[in-house]
Amino acid sequence: METKIWSVDKNVDNVQSYPQITEPAQLLQAGQVVAFxxxxxxxxGANAKSxxxxxxxxxAKGRPSDNPLIVHIASEGQLEEIVEDIPDKARRLMDEFWPGPLTLILKHKPGKLSNLVTAGLNTVGIRMPDHQVALGIIRASNLPIAAPSANTSGKPSPTSAKHVEVDLFGRIAGIVDGGATGVGVESTVLDCTVEVPVILRPGGVTLEQLEAVVGEVQQDVALKNQETAPKAPGMKYTHYAPKAPLYVVKGHPAFLQRIADEQxxxxxxxxxxxxxxxxSEYSADHMVIPGSLADLHTVATGLYDALRQFDEVDVDIILSESFPESGIGxxxxxxxxxxxxxxxxxxxxV
Structure with a gap:
């Protein structure tokens, strides 16, 4: 398959009039798959109705079809067409965080979306991306767009068009290059079909931010229990993995270095x-620095690119520091x- 690549400034005004927007939108309308x-x-992205x-x-991803997909929209009107009920807490969160990296799980209207998007569930994850190019493509297509991460299943998610090209060139109709992404990790997925909202996947909006708007928010036990069936996209299978085996090391730098020296x-x-x-505390065959402890957002932004860098060098094992689990951590x-x-x-x- 020929894969067309468009380049567009993510900050450009009135993006809907650009061929870099209208052409991908037309491909989506024609039932093709486009990365953006x-x-x-x-x-x-693909037409979520088809x-x-x-x-x-x-x-294209080589991904099992029993994992639900997030639907991306560009207006509340699109939301009303898809879902049956929008609880008050969901409304408040939409007002605060949309457009933005927050996916809300809501009950969908029967027959409005492909069953492959919902994986047979009566709920669907929906978000409104905070990106002018993404919003422009969705508006120009006039469709709800199902869009998991644009990578081969299991590999680190793509934070640049180059990452997409490495994984999917020749397997999809097009790639819209809008430069590097900002947040760097996927959206937070929040189940709003229950009285106390439940985080099914931590992401760009933190627990603390959510609780500041709606009060108590719980975290799904499936985040730690691998046997529990997933309700959220990206939770069922191993994801984000580089080629070499990766170990997360919790402890002092001297402990991690000792393991590295032994290997x-x-x-x-x-x-x-x-x-x-x-x-400066480490010696290794290859070092990668995703960001700083002083600002964990830099670690989030650089994480997937850091993991992909290891695929470009000759290493047999990867040892990673752990990071604080507060906020975006x-x-x-x-x-x-x-x-x-x-x-x-x-x-x-040990």
């Missing part, structure tokens, strides 16, 4: 991922632990 930028990661279009998403003494090439503050550690297949080495338990 959002403020979180690049999404792989089984045939959504099938192409799963085929290198046995002839293995070791990669280390660490915060900028600790860079909860999303960082959720993705990092999934990338490691929950292989964690804790200094306290």
């Amino acid at each position: 930028p959002t403020e979180t990661v690049y999404g792989l 089984d045939e279009a959504v099938k192409k998403v799963f085929e 290198r003494s046995e002839g293995f090439k070791v990669g280390i991922m660490a915060a900028r503050e600790h860079e 909860a999303a960082v550690m959720n993705r990092l632990e999934k990338a490691a297949g929950h292989q964690i080495i804790d200094e306290k338990h």
Whole structure:
């Protein structure tokens, strides 16, 4: 398949009039699959109403079709067409965080979306992206757009068009290059079909921010229990993984370095991922610094690119520092632990 690539300034005004917007929108209307930028990661978009279009998403990603997809919209009018009921708490969250990196799980109207999008559930995850290019494409297509991350299933999510190109060139109709994404990790997924909203996936909007708007918010037990069936996109299978085995190390830098030295003494090439503050404390065959402990948003922004960098060098094992789980750090550690297949080495338990 020929993959067309368009470049567009993410800050451009009136994006709907640009061919870089109208052409991808026309492809979406024709049932094709197009990757486009959002403020979180690049999404792989398809007409959320069409089984045939959504099938192409799963085929391109190599992703099992029993995992629900997030639907992206550009207006409240689109939301009203899809969902049956919008609870008061959901309205308040929409007013505060939309457009933005927050996906709300709501009950959908029967027959309005492909069953492949909802994975047979009576609920659907919906968000309004905070990105002019994404919104422009959705508006120009006049469709709700199902869009998981635009990567091969299991690999780190794409935060640049180059990442998408590496994974999916020749497998999809087009890629809209809007530059690097901002947040760097996917949206927070919040179940609003229950009295006390439940975080199904931590992301760009933090627990603390949510509770400041609607009071108590719980976290789903499935975030730690791998046997529980997922209600949220991206929760069922191992995700975000580099090629080399990855271990998350909880403890002092000296402990991580000791493990690295042991592996290198046995002839293995070791990669280390660490915060900028600790860079000088490590010696490895390859070092990657995603960001700073002083601002965990920089770690979130750089995480997936950091994981992908290890695929470009010769390492046999990757050891990563752990990061504080407050605020956006909860999303960082959720993705990092999934990338490691929950292989964690804790200094306290050694």
